[in-house]
Each structure stands twice: as structure tokens, then as C-alpha cells.
Amino acid sequence: MIVNGVKAISDGLEIRSMNTLVDLTFQMTELMNLNQSSTDFVVSGGGASFQFDADPQSDLVSSLGIESATTGSLGGGAGTLASLRADNGANLIDGDTDLAERIISEAIESVTLSRARIGAFQRYTIDSSVRGLLVSMENTIAAESQIRNADVAKETAALAQAQIIQQAAMYALGVANTQSATVLALLR
Numbered sequence: 001m002i003v004n005g006v007k008a009i010s011d012g013l014e015i016r017s018m019n020t021l022v023d024l025t026f027q028m029t030e031l032m033n034l035n036q037s038s039t040d041f042v043v044s045g046g047g048a049s050f051q052f053d054a055d056p057q058s059d060l061v062s063s064l065g066i067e068s069a070t071t072g073s074l075g076g077g078a079g080t081l082a083s084l085r086a087d088n089g090a091n092l093i094d095g096d097t098d099l100a101e102r103i104i105s106e107a108i109e110s111v112t113l114s115r116a117r118i119g120a121f122q123r124y125t126i127d128s129s130v131r132g133l134l135v136s137m138e139n140t141i142a143a144e145s146q147i148r149n150a151d152v153a154k155e156t157a158a159l160a161q162a163q164i165i166q167q168a169a170m171y172a173l174g175v176a177n178t179q180s181a182t183v184l185a186l187l188r
Contacts, residue, residue: 064121066114076106
């Protein structure tokens with residue numbers, strides 16, 4: 001199956017098309033391709049999925065759906081921004097300015113709602129995930145530091161032990177030399 005010129009992966013009626021710009025997954029119906037020819041369709045909604053784990057099989061994925069923000073879709077019941085062109089009835093030069101104002105107001109409201117959803121997603125999902133990852137990183141660094149400190153303490157203890165054994169050996173040799181010198185002095 002080809003989607004926008006790119007080979008797509010299909011599993012039954014579920015289709016996945018991936019490229020550098022988009023990773024799209026959608027479900028076809030059995031009626032979409034009854035005659036085995038190409039089928040044109042329009043994606044009317046969209047969104048984004050964010051993976052919060054390095055493991056691609058992880059279920060730590062959050063999705064954010066946002067409406068299209070093109071001039072052909074921004075607006076509302078009164079019309080879209082595309083209808084403000086010079087050749088349409090809502091144009092700003094000689095068209096219905098009240099209609100143009102309603103279209104622009106609805107477009108502003110739509111963009112504002114999308115921005116609010118994105119902002120909330122950033123604040124409550126992305127930022128909290130970042131904070132959690134920072135805490136995990138701090139804990140990992142602290143654990144590594146403790147491991148390194150434990151290794152240093154172990155090596156310091158081993159060095160002190162070796163020095164004590166060396167000093168004890170030197171003392172024992174000194175005592176042995178002193179005793180033999182005393183015995184020789186007595187024998188003379």
C-alpha cells in the first residue's frame with residue numbers, strides 16, 4: 001500500500017505510514033476499497049503522540065489531538081479564513097465585513113483553544129515527565145557517586161591495612177635484631 005508516495009505497513013485494515021515528517025496510523029473500512037483500485041481520502045483530524053521512554057514497545061506514550069490550522073479549516077459555522085479571499089462574499093474589500101469579522105473571531109477562538117490544549121499538555125504532561133526524568137537522573141548520579149565513594153573507601157582501607165602489616169613486620173624485625181645484638185653482647 002502506498003500513502004502519499006511512501007510505502008505503508010498494513011496489518012489487516014490498520015495502516016501505518018512513516019516518514020521524516022509524520023507517523024500516521026489509521027483504520028480503513030472494508031467499504032473503502034471494494035473494487036481494488038486506489039482510494040482517495042482526507043484526514044480531517046490530527047494530533048501528535050509523544051514517547052516518554054526509550055523502549056519503543058513501552059506504553060509510556062501520550063497523545064495530543066489538535067485541529068488543522070490551515071486557512072481552509074480555521075473558522076467555524078460562518079466560514080473559513082479561505083473565504084476572505086478577494087473573489088468570495090466575505091472578502092474584506094467589498095464583501096460582507098460582518099461575516100468576515102465572525103469568521104476571524106471563530107478562527108481566533110479555534111487557535112486559542114488549540115494553544116490552550118497544547119499549553120496544558122506541555123505543563124501537565126511534558127513538564128511533569130521532564131521533572132520525573134530529572135529526578136531519576138539525579139538519583140542515578142547519586143547512586144553512582146555512592147558506588148564510587150564505596151570503592152574509594154574500600155581501597156583506602158586496604159592501603160591502611162597494608163601499611164599496618166608493613167609497620168608490624170618492621171617492628172618485628174627490629175625487635176629480632178635487638179635481641180640478637182643483646183645476645184652477642186653478652187657472649188663477648
